Every structure is written in C-alpha cells, then in structure tokens.
Amino acid sequence: MRSHVLATIAVVATSMALVGCATLQRTVEVQSDLDSLTKSGAVGSIATLDDNSTTTVLTSGVPHQTNGDSIGPRYRVRIAGVTKTFTAALVLQLVAQDKVGLDAPVQRYLPGLVPGDTITVRHLLQHRSGLAEFAGEPNADEWVAASENRTLTPADAVAIALSKPAQFEPGSAFRYTNTNYIVLGMLVEAVTGRSYADELRTRILEPLELEDTYLPPPGERDIRGEHMTGYADLPGGRTDVSRIEPSIPWSAGALVSTGKDLNTFWRALLSGRIVPENELTEMTTPHAGATEAEGLGYGLGVGSTELPCGVTYIGHSGGIYGYYTLSGATEDRAYTVTLTSTPKEQPDIVAMLSHALCP
Template identity: 35%
Template sequence: MRRTSRRRLLAATLFVASVLIPVTAAPAATVQAVTAGRSTGDQDPAGGHGPELTARLDRAIEDTREQAGIPGVVVGLWMPGRGSYVRATGVADTVTREPMTVDPFVRIGSETKTFTVTALLRLVDDRRIRLDDPISRYVHGVPHGDRITLRQLAEMRSGLFPYTSDPDFIHDLLSDPERTFTPREVLAYGFRHANTSAPGTRFEYSNTNLVLLGLVIEKVTGHQLADVIDRRVIRPAGLRATLFPYGTEFPEPHPRGYTDQTLSGAVADATDWNPSWAWAAGAMISNLRDLRRWAEVVATGKLLSPETQAQRLKTLPTGFPGTTYGLGIFETNGWIGHNGSIPGYETVTVYLPSEKATLVIMINTDATSDGQEPSTLLARAVTAIATPDHVYDGAVVTP
C-alpha cells in the first residue's frame, strides 16, 4: 500500500485517501421511497417527496453509488411539510449478494464524538467541570497539558499530535486489527511526538483530543465511558438501537464492511475489526432510526442548557471553505452534525434548522473515490437536489 494512503488515519475521522473497491453490478434499490420509513418503525404522515423528486434522488444516489464503487447505501431524508424519503440500494454482502436494507446496525465512526462531547457538556451543566479547565487537572502526562483546555480539545485546536498519524500505530493496528487497545496505549503513540501547534491557534482534526475527553469523563464520574454515555446520553435521547461496545460486539443485522486500509493495499472485510483503538473518538454503533432522532437532539441541544448549547454551536474556521467546527460538531452550509468513518463503514448525520430537515446516510465502505469520502459524495448529491440552497460539503481533509 502506498505510504500516503496508509498514513491517512484509518478513520474514526472525517478523512481518507483514494482507492476504489471493485463492485460488480448490484441490485437496484431494495426499498422504495416510503411514507414514514415504515421499515425503521417511524411514523411520518407527511408522506413521500413526490414521484419526480423521488426519481431524481433515486437516480443521483444510484449513479453516485456506482461511480464511487460503494457496495451498499442507506439514505434517509425527512423534511416536514415536504415529505420523507428512505432508500436502501446495493448489497450488504459482496459475496452472498444479500441486498442492503434500511434497518441494519452500522459502525458510526466519528459520529461517536457527538456523544462523547454531549456527555462532557452535561458535566458542564452539572457544574462538575468547566470548559476552560486545563486537561492537566484531570489527566497527567499530556504534553503542555497545563496550557490546553477542555474547550480546545473539543474544538480540535489543542495542537496535540494525532495518534492515528503515527506510523507505528498504523502498523500495529493493521498487523492485528482484532487487537484490543486501551486509551492510554493509543495516547502513547501520539505523545511521543512534539505538539503540532500552540493551543488554540489552529484547527487540526485529531482523535487524541477525544480520547482525552473520554478519560476526563471517567475521572470525574468514576464510571466507564460506555456506561456514562448510555445513562446520560443514549437513554435520555430515547435511542433504542445505539450502543458503545465494550469489545467487538456488533448486533444483527449488520452489513459486511469493506476497507482498503490494509498493509498490502488489498480490499479487506473489516466487519469484525476491533474498534477499541477509536474508543471515545469512534467506536459506537447505531441504526437509521436512532440517527434520525439523534440528528435533531444534538443540533438543537435537547439534552443541554441553552447556554451550553450556544457554546457548542460557536463554530470556528477549519481552513476548509464552507465548513466550521464547534464543540464536537460541525456546520456546513447550514447543516449541523457530524460524519463518521471507520474501516468498513461511513455515516453522515446532519440537521438543517432552517427547514427542520434531517439527513442520514450509512454505507458499508470507507474506500475513497478520487480522494473524496463516498459518504460526502452521496450527501452532496442528495442535498443538491433536495436543498439546493444548502448543499452539504462536510469534507474536511487531512494535511
């Protein structure tokens, strides 16, 4: 595998490089645009978007899927007053040719960050921590930790080296993708490098930041991060199919996930790879119904005080036109939320306040197309048709 491709961070991030998965002809859409997303258990009396718009969305999604070499795609779009659209197309398994359906569980990669930061912000509301506390107050051994605040970690402006960019980490993970990593183990890969910038001066997407925030949550609460997120975030949000795995558990049904992030560069089935290395930055699992609900919860601050939500949404430039980043959340041309990428899977979960619209995309590959994430290509194609004044462009790429 090319060195540049191997250094693109294995995911749980917004970022990837470029190799296509070879996919043979897949079946056409297996679920029609549905009123209410009945397959997901939701009810939506608004109905579908109408035959013309539905046909345009069908064509755009299928064209993008084929051009980007995506095995299977699930798209959900809900727009009050205009209707709903839920579609599954392609295959969940490239060997058996089992069709993709609208109700599988998937790994959500970096969307985990929205859950971790929500748990952190609930502690802010409880007055148990302050965003401007230094990380050194809670975690020892962080380079220049006395100058780096929790806010800067959540904003991706800490200046700490991303452990997923360390060559030894990449080699160790890809040599044994079923290995269990502890948070301290992954941080050690990053801490042996000098900080990349002074705190607060530059946006740099880094899983190191979120692993540290996970440790803060555990330190303050005295409980495992998975338990805190379940009790303080998942349950209050009314999510029934979302979990923070303790190991390699992956509920059924789920599609097989395919990645080109291997030592040889060959495409591999990453379905059962251990997500422990991503932990607070990218280990979680969810489904379409829950992500639809979560998009509005996180974007509107339903679990937070108005003051804390306002701080969360105070986004700053990323250096990439059209996209700004707040506290574990981004804004791109009006859409608020996050995307996720982890070997084998990508997702997008965003909410457009101006139209109270929700978009969720789930796919079973993270291999890029012409250097772009396939989930971004899909989200852009869908929004160009459905919300042409607010075209999604959440592609933040690595240096």
C-alpha cells in the same frame, strides 16, 4: 480509524425501502445524486431522511458482497467520527452542570496526562489542542489489532500521541485529531467516576430510546445483529474489514448505530433536549479558521455550513475501515447516509445535502 479522510457517500435506486414517503422531488434528487456514486463502486449504501414526522429509507447494492440480500432499514453500521458529537454532548452536559469548565485546563481533571496547563477542554472539543494523532500508528490500527487479538487502553493511545511532537501550540491552529476525543472520554470518566459507556447509555442512548446504538466493549469486534459489511480495496483485492478492535477508536469513533437512531439524535440535540441552550450555542458556533475535510465550519464536536437555499446544516462525518457516514440536520429535516466501500468518484457534499435538506 482514519484521521478524517473524506471517503464518499452512496445510496439509492436499486432497492428502496420506504417508511412513509418524502417529497417526491426530494427523493428523486437524492436518488439521482447517490445512484451515480453507487455505480462508481460502492458495495452497499443506506440513506435515512426525516422530514418532519415522515421517514424515508433508501438503499442501494447489497449488505454483504457474498450474497444478494437486500439492505434492511435498520441495518447497523459503524459511524466512526460521528461518535465525537455524542462525546461532545456528554462533556457539554457536564459543563452545564458546572462540573467542567470549557476554558479550564485539562490538567484540572486529568492531572499529568498532557504536558503543561495550556490545553483547555475547549481546545480538545474544537481540535485546537495541538496534540499529535495516535490513530493509524503501528500499535493503533483497529483492523490489524483485531486480527492480532490486541486491545488498546485510552492511556496507551494518549501515550502514543505524546511520543510524537505536538502539531502546534495549543489554540493557535485547527487540525482534526482523534487523540482529542480520547482525552475527552477519559475526562468524562474522571469527572463522573463512571465509565464512558455507562455515561453514554444513561445520559443519551436510553433517554432518547436509541435501541440500535451501542458502544462495543474492548474485544467485541463483530457488529451485533443485522448489519452492513464494510469493505476496503487492499493490495489483495476488495476485503471485508468490518471486524475491528473498538478499544482503539473508543470515544473518538467506536459507536455502532443506524440512520434512524442518528436522525433521532440530531433532532433531539438541535431542539435542546440533550444539551441546554447556552451550551448548544457554544457547540454549534464554528470557530474562525476551523474547517473540516468536507468544508464545514467546526464548532465543539459538530460541523456546520449554510446551504445554498439559506438553511443551516449541522452535523458530522466519519470514516473508518469499510464505512463512511455523513449525518446531521437542519431545523426541519435530518439526513444520514452510510456506504460500505469507496467509490471512484468523490461526491459534491453540499449538493447532496441541499437535495436532501433544502425546502
């Protein structure tokens, strides 16, 4: 799991699966944007666009470097940091039920886990806790752990973070840090008395009928069913890195999903079907000075930006071994794109979002 490194996006042109048909001009523009990135080195990519009741799926390349199969519209991918929005939604449901206070100290729910009583739930949601990053440390590399048949508990992940100096005083700065969302997963379990996986399933996945989305349990390192293989350019060449240990990213980045399911999730979230209006407003309001890698203002588990056409995009991105996903929505449209390797050229994120989402 990476510390929110901007990878890239690609999709389109060579093989196209259409379910319905998006506006022709929109499709042409998205294809033009993404085809150039495919040519830049992505093995395979898939984009899903929802325009009111119409869904369009665009694919480019192949799902596996070893064969010439086509990418199916429901191929699963690892969505990495987009998992954080699901975790934030769970926490905000608990806030709406008066089971958690946004500005309450984490110590109230997880006594003794983090030092002092100045780190609040809001600080965790907005990456302003100052907790150090655990991801990527020698014992917290999900690809290496899979090859060594190791798992990691959330408590051990937090212990790794606490063995390092704090990044800053709680509330004084913003830094995207996976540790925050591991603590939030633990908070969900402490408050509800149920596993994070069970809460995720009963509160979000089942009500929205997200049939292709799941949280792999510890030790389940392969992706279920049809999926795209993730690749990374390592010293020995381009390598299949899709087999990882999911207990390491856990509530910060372990979900597996599809573009269709993610678009359904975003549209439900922004319509108030997952989080009530007051909490949704808190969630989608960016904090001054909180800006993630793609230049999006960061709220509580979501990023947002006003596109040049005047519409507001709300979403999240995520990078993990072999995969990069950008997913979100405006009031009228939703867009998810995933690629399975890193092209040589970085994309213009705002331009891509504009072509996909502007009227």
